[in-house]
Amino acid sequence: MKKSQIYLDYAATTPVDQRVLESMLPFFSELFGNSSSVHYFGQQAENALEQSRETIAGLINCSPEEIIFTSCGSESDNLAIRGVAFSERKRRQANHILISPVEHHAVSHTAMQLANYFDFEVEFLPVDRFGMVNSDDVSKRIRPDTALVSIIYANNEIGTINPISEIGAICQQRGIPFHTDAVQAAAHLKIDVKALNVGLLSMGAHKFYGPKGVGVLFRRKGLNMLPVQTGGGQEFGLRAGTHNIPYIVGMAKAFGYAQDDLIVRNSTLVNFRDHLIGSILEEVPDSQLTGHPTLRLPNHASFVFKGVDGNKLLMCLDVEGFACSSGSACKTGDPHPSEVLLSTGLTKEWALGSLRVTLGAFTSIDDVNQFITVLPDQIAKVRQLYG
Numbered sequence: 001m002k003k004s005q006i007y008l009d010y011a012a013t014t015p016v017d018q019r020v021l022e023s024m025l026p027f028f029s030e031l032f033g034n035s036s037s038v039h040y041f042g043q044q045a046e047n048a049l050e051q052s053r054e055t056i057a058g059l060i061n062c063s064p065e066e067i068i069f070t071s072c073g074s075e076s077d078n079l080a081i082r083g084v085a086f087s088e089r090k091r092r093q094a095n096h097i098l099i100s101p102v103e104h105h106a107v108s109h110t111a112m113q114l115a116n117y118f119d120f121e122v123e124f125l126p127v128d129r130f131g132m133v134n135s136d137d138v139s140k141r142i143r144p145d146t147a148l149v150s151i152i153y154a155n156n157e158i159g160t161i162n163p164i165s166e167i168g169a170i171c172q173q174r175g176i177p178f179h180t181d182a183v184q185a186a187a188h189l190k191i192d193v194k195a196l197n198v199g200l201l202s203m204g205a206h207k208f209y210g211p212k213g214v215g216v217l218f219r220r221k222g223l224n225m226l227p228v229q230t231g232g233g234q235e236f237g238l239r240a241g242t243h244n245i246p247y248i249v250g251m252a253k254a255f256g257y258a259q260d261d262l263i264v265r266n267s268t269l270v271n272f273r274d275h276l277i278g279s280i281l282e283e284v285p286d287s288q289l290t291g292h293p294t295l296r297l298p299n300h301a302s303f304v305f306k307g308v309d310g311n312k313l314l315m316c317l318d319v320e321g322f323a324c325s326s327g328s329a330c331k332t333g334d335p336h337p338s339e340v341l342l343s344t345g346l347t348k349e350w351a352l353g354s355l356r357v358t359l360g361a362f363t364s365i366d367d368v369n370q371f372i373t374v375l376p377d378q379i380a381k382v383r384q385l386y387g
């Protein structure tokens, strides 16, 4: 008989909420229209689309025409970075892009492509040992030719939450477009684009119990941005392509649930998280927490273990029935240490032994305790076998 599997990788993705799934289903069949069509079928799709737009706009405190639907969090990041960079170069000869070394690859690889193929200058901000950006450093590095600044809200690998509102205020004062990748943050933190002082903000539905393959980019009205995907006039001319109505409906529904009762759900998660972190650090020799001890996502625990092969550890845990990650879903199988971990000052030897444990809606205290019981032995085993 197969042992029961415990899922502790909610930062990689989440299951679709049953209520969300049900809200989506009619739009695959009887309500199948193209929202751009003028007839009855089109209008029904159009109504669902605009209702979803209004729901999300209301939740993040912006107006509906500031919501752009995309195919995922990665696309939202791409559109923000590439779209604003090209626009700002054309408009005011701005060639400088300021990002942090703890960005998701959807931001950093997009910025590096602009550097390597389009002659933009990409500058990386420093971070402290928790992987946090300091707003003074942003202030010092902004230049008149800065096309945009992009800083991740809450980090997917180490959970650290950046002072986005402070950084945003600085960018606003200097008239520089500011983007934040809030794909992780949206599942657990209140998203209010005015309080955060952001011009652009990315989200993806599958991190908050919505479907995979749909995202949002908030873009403040009047902020110049070139479309990346051209064609039809959908999304105010900023993102061509027939709308994926069922997914958009599902995302709006899921985001409503995600932003509701945040405080109550987070307090349970924080209790579980801190119990897990405390126990692991106490019971595993040569272990360290990565990311900030308190200014971190409520569901997020991440560690490094000296002299441990992180990928081998993941495989051993999987055999024992625990689904975890080394940090980023995109990096599994990659023997290179994570750039995010290296940027916090960890040596390669430590950084290769990373483990991310992320909790969610279906995590029980019993799951956490079982994990705490099993992990120390698995680490000892990996150290012995491969050390």
Ligand SMILES: *Cc1c(COP(=O)(O)O)cnc(C)c1O
Residues within 6 Å of the ligand: 011, 072, 073, 074, 075, 077, 104, 106, 152, 154, 155, 156, 181, 182, 183, 184, 203, 204, 205, 206, 207, 213, 214, 215
């Ligand atoms: C998951 C994630 C992304 C990518 O989102 P997709 O919807 O999977 O493309 C981008 N940034 C962060 C911080 C993420 O956690």
